[in-house]
Amino acid sequence: MRFMMIVKATTDSEAGEKPSEELLEAMLRYNEELAKAGVLLAADGLQPSSSGVRISYPEPGGKPKIVDGPFTEAKEIIAGYTLIEVKSREEAIQWVLRMPDPHGKGQGEIELRQIFEPEELSVNEETRAKIKGQFGL
Template identity: 50%
Template sequence: MIIKATEHSEAGLTDGKDYREAMILYKKLLAKKGALLADEELHPSSTGLVITYPKEGEKPQVLAGPFPVNQDLIMEYILINVSTEDEALNWALRMPVPKVRGKYEIELRRLKEKIESIQDPKIKAMEASLQDHLNMLKKI
């Protein structure tokens, strides 16, 4: 789930206590159900850079933020493990929405499965073991 930036988030404003507490409870519920894999908030684009490659063979251009909100900036992402698109949609619809932000947008996208990985085989084995544990916890 990709939570888009707003003018409010780009200004670095924090949300009210009620919203923050609702998001904590929401993420705890995701974790309890074994669906939460990761969640991270991003700093406003004023602290970021964009690297643009204009044409083949040309040098990249580096632009410093802030960037306009209408460029579909990302404020936060929550990575969940679900079986169906409907399940992902149901989780997204349950996400608390702050009241003071105006327009609020959540985008749902799937991760691509990697055919080849450059990861160490030991890490792959640990990930498989972790996935087994997550599946076991979902059954509880």
């Protein structure tokens, strides 16, 4: 089972404030633990939404709408993520609970979401095989 730990942004992260050296070291130790346990697939911090672009599809079949950042609600913005593969939801939760406060100031919030597996997306065997092949699953 794959899960994404979604680290929510704060006003500081949206302002481009970098994490402290202590927090960086704590996160590096945490990522090393994940890697040693064989569950880490990816982990990255994201730049503030001011450097982002949002593309939406307001009408079916219509032209996409492009909006440059920054975006308004910091708590709805993603500041980073960690992608893990574990045996259960409970194991994923335990890994989240071990993560240091991602912003180091008591403002951290992490959302845990399970990722769909190819067999959950389609009943068509050929489509599932294509999905697995495309993403190396």
